[in-house]
Amino acid sequence: MTSSTQIQLTSRPVGTPTSENFSTVSIDLPALGPDEVRVRNEFVSVDPYMRGRMNDTKSYVPPFGLDETMTGGAVGRVVESTSDTLPVGTAVLHGYGWRDVAQAPAAQFSALPETGLSLSVFLGAAGxxxxxxxxxxxxxxxxxxxxxxxxxxxxxxxxxxxxxxxxxxxxxxxxxxxxxxxxxxxxxxxxxxxxxxxxxxxxxxxxxxxxxxxxxxxxxxxxxxxxxxxxxxxxxxxxxxxxxxxxxxxxxxxxxxxxxxxxxxxxxxxxxxxxxxxQHQDLQAEFAEKMTGWLHDGSVVFDETVVDGIGNAVDAFLDMMNGANTGKMLVRI
Missing domain, CATH: 3.40.50.720 (NAD(P)-binding Rossmann-like Domain)
Known part of the structure; x- marks a missing residue:
């Protein structure tokens, strides 16, 4: 049985969040069902909007549930699959961040093109x-x-x-x-x-x-x-x-x-x-074509501030909120 290390919100922050608001748990993953995939994440995103999801208030996305694994952008590769559309080895973008291994129906993962760029770029400049x-x-x-x-x-x-x-x-x-x-x-x-x-x-x-x-x-x-x-x-x-x-x-x-x-x-x-x-996904294709070209020709550049290890994801988030990053803050698994 495969286990997944995941970060959960255990209490709602009042003011500035601290590490006491979170916990790290190990979850045993069941065998794959029909048309499911298991993905080993390579990079997990931490973003300012996640602070709002830690409050129990109405917004454009639901709040994080207490004692539940948080979600957010992540990229990785399929390591097990019962899906015809996402075979093992496929690079994917998805919303099951805050964990090192994700498992869910294949429809909840998007295959990424092989562009020669790091997968992390799909959480930042090209994402x-x-x-x-x-x-x-x-x-x-x-x-x-x-x-x-x-x-x-x-x-x-x-x-x-x-x-x-x-x-x-x-x-x-x-x-x-x-x-x-x-x-x-x-x-x-x-x-x-x-x-x-x-x-x-x-x-x-x-x-x-x-x-x-x-x-x-x-x-x-x-x-x-x-x-x-x-x-x-x-x-x-x-x-x-x-x-x-x-x-x-x-x-x-x-x-x-x-x-x-x-x-x-x-x-x-x-x-x-x-x-x-x-609300503006209709611009995605136009943007992707332009940004991929700009990144390849070097006319758009980017920085990443990378923190290693899912166990340091909370620290990465708190540092990002305090302005410790230049460019995109990422957790590398």
């Missing part, structure tokens, strides 16, 4: 992460050639790709924020940002004003809070905001006050729109 950046800029913000863009959390998984996608879509100037001098340097020197700032150095409002004398046309928001407020100050007439995340507020225990400059939406004809990538 949901990259698609989020593409959807937010192209469809939600409607970025047009020659426009200027500000991206918060620009050294994170989505932000590091979003800056490069903005350039591919014709942005004339791309500005980013990050949480350290080292990350700011990466934005300028590797990801092609025209300029960037460390949001810990001075108020975001002051720094963004100094870097955008002509304002901005599009804001891609991963952070919320003071970053959104600062962007609303600098958006030109007709500016758009793609609201992707608000990581600065995910651990708040009290309701945060809203921006003090919402009247700008009226006086400057601004538009704010939130989105989740699952």
């Amino acid at each position: 949901m992460t990259g698609l989020t950046a593409y959807v937010g800029l192209k469809r939600i913000a409607g970025l047009a050639e020659g426009e200027s863009v500000f991206i918060s959390g620009a050294a994170g998984a989505v932000g590091s790709i979003a800056g490069q996608v903005a350039r591919k879509l014709g942005a004339s100037r791309v500005i980013g924020s990050a949480g350290s001098a080292e990350k700011v340097a990466v934005l300028r020197e590797k990801y092609g940002y025209d300029d960037a700032f460390n949001y810990k150095d001075a108020p975001v409002r002051e720094q963004l004003r100094g870097l955008t004398p002509d304002g901005i046309d599009v804001y891609f928001d991963n952070v919320g809070g003071d970053h959104l407020e600062a962007a609303l100050d600098r958006l030109n007439t007709g500016g758009r905001v793609a609201l992707c995340g608000a990581i600065s507020q995910y651990n708040d225990t009290q309701r945060a006050p809203g921006p003090d400059n919402l009247s700008n939406l009226v006086t400057r004809s601004l538009r704010l729109e939130g989105f989740t990538v699952g």
